[in-house]
Amino acid sequence: MVIAQVPEIRFNQSQLLTEPDLPGERPSAQPAQQEASAIRSFLLARGNSAWADRGFHWLMVLCALSIFGIVVLIATELVARSRIAWGAFGLDFFYKAFIDTYTGKPMYWDPVNGHFSALPFLYGTLVSSFLALLLAVPLAIGVAVFLTEMCPGFLRAPLAFITELLAAIPSVIYGLWAVFVLVPLLREYINPALIKSFGWTGFFSNDNPTGLGFLTAGVILAIMILPIISSLTREVMTAVPSSQREAVLALGATRWEMIRMGVLRNARIGIVGAVILGLGRALGETMAVAMVIGNSPEIQRSLLANGSTMSAVIANEFAEASSDLHLSALMELGLALFIVTIIVNAIARMLVWMVTRGTPSSVH
Amino acid sequence: MGVGIEVANLNAWYGTNHTLQDIDLNIPANHATALIGPSGCGKSTFVRCLNRMHETNPIARVTGTVLIGGLDIYADAKPVEIRRRVGMVFQRPNPFPTMSIYDNVAAGLKLNGYSNHHVLDEIVEKSLKNSALWEEVKDDLKKKSGASLSGGQQQRLCIARALAVDPEVLLMDEPASALDPVSTSKIEDLIFQLKSQYTIVIVTHNMQQAARVAEKTGFFLNGRMVEFDSTHKIFTNPSDKRTEDYITGRFG
Amino acid sequence: MRDEHQLRAKLRTLADGAATGLAVLATVLVVAPLVAIFVYLVYKGSVSLNWAFFTHNPVPVGEVGGGMANAIVGSAILLGVGSLIGIPIGIAGGIFLAEFGRGTKLANAIRFTADVLNGVPSIVMGIAVYSLVVVPQGHFSAFSGGVALGIMMIPTVCRTTEEMLLMVPHAVREAALALGVPNWRSVLSITVRTASAGIITGCMLAFARVAGETAPLIFTAFGNVGWSEKLSEPIAALPLQIYVYALSPYDEWHRLAWAGALVLIVLIVLAVSLVRYVTSRGVLKGAS
Numbered sequence: 001m002v003i004a005q006v007p008e009i010r011f012n013q014s015q016l017l018t019e020p021d022l023p024g025e026r027p028s029a030q031p032a033q034q035e036a037s038a039i040r041s042f043l044l045a046r047g048n049s050a051w052a053d054r055g056f057h058w059l060m061v062l063c064a065l066s067i068f069g070i071v072v073l074i075a076t077e078l079v080a081r082s083r084i085a086w087g088a089f090g091l092d093f094f095y096k097a098f099i100d101t102y103t104g105k106p107m108y109w110d111p112v113n114g115h116f117s118a119l120p121f122l123y124g125t126l127v128s129s130f131l132a133l134l135l136a137v138p139l140a141i142g143v144a145v146f147l148t149e150m151c152p153g154f155l156r157a158p159l160a161f162i163t164e165l166l167a168a169i170p171s172v173i174y175g176l177w178a179v180f181v182l183v184p185l186l187r188e189y190i191n192p193a194l195i196k197s198f199g200w201t202g203f204f205s206n207d208n209p210t211g212l213g214f215l216t217a218g219v220i221l222a223i224m225i226l227p228i229i230s231s232l233t234r235e236v237m238t239a240v241p242s243s244q245r246e247a248v249l250a251l252g253a254t255r256w257e258m259i260r261m262g263v264l265r266n267a268r269i270g271i272v273g274a275v276i277l278g279l280g281r282a283l284g285e286t287m288a289v290a291m292v293i294g295n296s297p298e299i300q301r302s303l304l305a306n307g308s309t310m311s312a313v314i315a316n317e318f319a320e321a322s323s324d325l326h327l328s329a330l331m332e333l334g335l336a337l338f339i340v341t342i343i344v345n346a347i348a349r350m351l352v353w354m355v356t357r358g359t360p361s362s363v364h
Numbered sequence: 365m366g367v368g369i370e371v372a373n374l375n376a377w378y379g380t381n382h383t384l385q386d387i388d389l390n391i392p393a394n395h396a397t398a399l400i401g402p403s404g405c406g407k408s409t410f411v412r413c414l415n416r417m418h419e420t421n422p423i424a425r426v427t428g429t430v431l432i433g434g435l436d437i438y439a440d441a442k443p444v445e446i447r448r449r450v451g452m453v454f455q456r457p458n459p460f461p462t463m464s465i466y467d468n469v470a471a472g473l474k475l476n477g478y479s480n481h482h483v484l485d486e487i488v489e490k491s492l493k494n495s496a497l498w499e500e501v502k503d504d505l506k507k508k509s510g511a512s513l514s515g516g517q518q519q520r521l522c523i524a525r526a527l528a529v530d531p532e533v534l535l536m537d538e539p540a541s542a543l544d545p546v547s548t549s550k551i552e553d554l555i556f557q558l559k560s561q562y563t564i565v566i567v568t569h570n571m572q573q574a575a576r577v578a579e580k581t582g583f584f585l586n587g588r589m590v591e592f593d594s595t596h597k598i599f600t601n602p603s604d605k606r607t608e609d610y611i612t613g614r615f616g
Numbered sequence: 617m618r619d620e621h622q623l624r625a626k627l628r629t630l631a632d633g634a635a636t637g638l639a640v641l642a643t644v645l646v647v648a649p650l651v652a653i654f655v656y657l658v659y660k661g662s663v664s665l666n667w668a669f670f671t672h673n674p675v676p677v678g679e680v681g682g683g684m685a686n687a688i689v690g691s692a693i694l695l696g697v698g699s700l701i702g703i704p705i706g707i708a709g710g711i712f713l714a715e716f717g718r719g720t721k722l723a724n725a726i727r728f729t730a731d732v733l734n735g736v737p738s739i740v741m742g743i744a745v746y747s748l749v750v751v752p753q754g755h756f757s758a759f760s761g762g763v764a765l766g767i768m769m770i771p772t773v774c775r776t777t778e779e780m781l782l783m784v785p786h787a788v789r790e791a792a793l794a795l796g797v798p799n800w801r802s803v804l805s806i807t808v809r810t811a812s813a814g815i816i817t818g819c820m821l822a823f824a825r826v827a828g829e830t831a832p833l834i835f836t837a838f839g840n841v842g843w844s845e846k847l848s849e850p851i852a853a854l855p856l857q858i859y860v861y862a863l864s865p866y867d868e869w870h871r872l873a874w875a876g877a878l879v880l881i882v883l884i885v886l887a888v889s890l891v892r893y894v895t896s897r898g899v900l901k902g903a904s
Binding site for chain 3: 056341348
């Protein structure tokens with residue numbers, strides 16, 4: 001090997017010891033030794049790649065920062081495009097409606113005459129989301145309690161898997177199912193029963209035979225947010241240290257008392273976080289709601305009446321908006337939805353983090 | 365061939381914890397030097413300062429000079445360059461879990477951009493022979509992953525990986541403490557064979573091990589080096605009372 | 617005194633039983649409809665699915681037959697563009713969070729923003745991309761749809777990548793550094809490679825999630841009744857087509873919608889099961 005002659009970096013060698021030389025096995029053959037020197041000189045000739053390292057580091061930082069960039073871009077675009085509507089209506093957009101002087105009725109959303117108000121959509125979004133929470137939260141907590149505290153081992157994995165799967169089903173498929181199964185079911189059986197027994201409250205009036213409406217949207221939303229609430233609740237419940245459970249059990253508590261005092265009380269902040277996260281999902285959920293809520297910009301007391309939500313009206317009208325003002329009003333709805341969901345999600349994340357922080361979910 | 369290490373006035377910190385204080389030490393080339401002492405005495409920190417691994421922890425800090433073969437590793441070189449010349453074997457075997465045995469040994473070269481397959485084959489074979497693992501793995505070099513070996517084999521694989529880049533110094537941080545007695549004795553035999561070609565610094569909490577493999581031994585206590593002398597002298601006639609107490613098992 | 621004690625004990629046992637009963641009832645109430653949805657979907661889908669679904673384009677109203685070949689190809693193109701954007705940026709972001717920024721305020725802020733971004737409704741992503749890409753371009757396009765899907769993938773990919781990288785033992789990183797391997801090389805060839813199984817499944821999960829997204833495509837990809845492969849033109853997508861067909865009054869189109877839903881679901885179930893299989897088996901076999 002010729003390269004073997006390449007001078008190696010050998011500075012002043014410390015003097016060898018005068019200890020009795022111990023019988024070590026000498027390197028087997030001379031060629032091998034030369035090969036090694038070639039390797040050594042190759043490695044010594046490699047740069048310290050400080051530039052590559054720095055470049056790589058900054059590339060990663062840049063990609064991570066793009067997440068900030070996305071949020072900023074979305075915000076600026078929405079603000080810029082909703083300026084026309086903001087100029088035309090200002091804050092009135094969110095709480096006033098144009099009153100038709102001829103009929104004396106409020107005109108909430110009138111693309112033809114250029115009157116736009118977010119009121120019916122705010123109302124629809126809130127009503128459908130809270131209906132969904134009302135139905136989903138008790139069930140989700142029940143499922144989480146069952147899965148973490150009572151479930152026999154062999155059932156736990158399949159049940160958890162099913163809930164996980166349901167979280168992954170696309171909105172449009174829930175909508176499809178709702179249109180062909182849920183709507184007829186409500187129309188034929190549930191709604192008549194509700195009207196019969198609770199019609200006097202005014203919440204269930206008998207003037208919409210389609211089966212669409214707030215209640216239908218609330219039910220499908222409940223089904224859709226159940227998995228996320230229940231899996232997050234499960235997460236915070238398992239984060240409660242078992243010493244807490246044992247402490248309560250040691251006092252002679254029954255299982256339910258143990259769950260109530262040892263688990264639910266300790267996990268309550270996280271559960272609230274999970275519920276708020278579910279609310280965030282419900283507020284922004286689009287396709288399934290747009291398919292079953294009836295899409296009419298009205299505010300009605302009856303839960304069986306048609307309505308619309310912020311996301312549904314965007315999905316329905318955006319592509320064929322009739323004027324710049326119309327488009328801008330839809331953009332403003334989108335901006336409002338963006339801000340609300342960001343706030344709701346931020347609060348929820350913080351609550352969940354407060355509880356699960358410090359548990360070994362990510363050990364390195 | 366190995367080179368000597370001269371350490372002068374070395375201090376190291378973990379956060380506010382002053383783990384090494386004023387270490388001065390000359391480690392001879394082509395011999396094995398053992399560092400002993402109770403756990404937490406700073407001996408592991410010391411070897412990690414010799415290849416600048418100590419500073420990979422963001423809260424760690426080092427001052428002082430370390431000359432390896434005359435090169436001031438803190439002033440005149442980048443960490444990557446130092447670590448190519450100073451191999452290290454860790455306490456727990458840490459082969460790359462997704463790589464084959466062959467790739468594990470060749471990793472130091474391949475990842476530094478070396479691609480001559482013919483030469484790589486030779487080096488892998490030589491390194492595995494040097495680490496006394498060749499006979500056990502030669503049939504499935506590229507088939508088995510490094511993680512599929514036993515603990516003792518994994519540690520010898522890690523030694524082969526360190527040897528493949530032909531280092532001048534080999535640092536071993538309690539290389540046998542996680543292994544069974546049979547594997548431990550294999551590792552010790554290996555150190556015994558390798559020390560004529562490399563400068564070996566071995567950290568150990570096992571005094572018999574130090575006595576068996578090393579010509580020189582240093583005793584660390586509470587971040588300071590209490591005594592450094594020939595192994596024979598340390599174990600038979602230490603000059604410091606604290607060393608004697610430790611050797612005879614009166615504390616620690 | 618004694619009676620009162622006994623009564624209370626009885627009440628407590630009763631409450632315990634009632635709570636257990638309610639929890640079981642809740643589970644049944646949740647699982648039963650969910651299973652029902654699934655079974656119904658599989659049933660309707662499988663009777664509707666045929667070979668033509670994969671090979672034919674939609675036919676005009678009134679004609680029987682036809683398929684969603686154009687929508688399948690369209691979805692593939694949209695997802696391809698989305699993955700090209702979302703996966704590299706997401707993985708790089710995850711590498712930053714796990715390898716460079718660990719414990720720093722910047723990393724915490726980015727992690728938090730990613731989680732929050734994950735909760736932003738997809739319809740909002742849709743109109744944002746509309747005004748960012750479609751308006752300057754002047755028309756709907758497959759490219760803009762891909763951008764919308766890609767942006768939605770970034771936070772998910774980023775967070776799963778981070779989580780998977782955190783599972784790589786520190787000793788493996790040290791081993792690479794101690795060999796004098798440059799940091800970028802050690803991150804890519806050692807850490808990322810060790811966690812690659814987990815990262816790939818994370819990407820598949822993100823892929824499956826956006827595969828069913830409809831809302832962000834309505835005003836970006838827009839849909840197309842015919843065949844198109846061009847990035848600059850409106851393109852059909854499976855979820856969009858399902859949406860349109862589901863709301864149509866024609867039985868033949870309903871049939872196609874169910875078939876499309878089944879195809880989507882099979883894709884998603886495969887991805888989710890794979891993720892579960894890989895994570896339960898331990899992403900890092902042998903690494904201790």
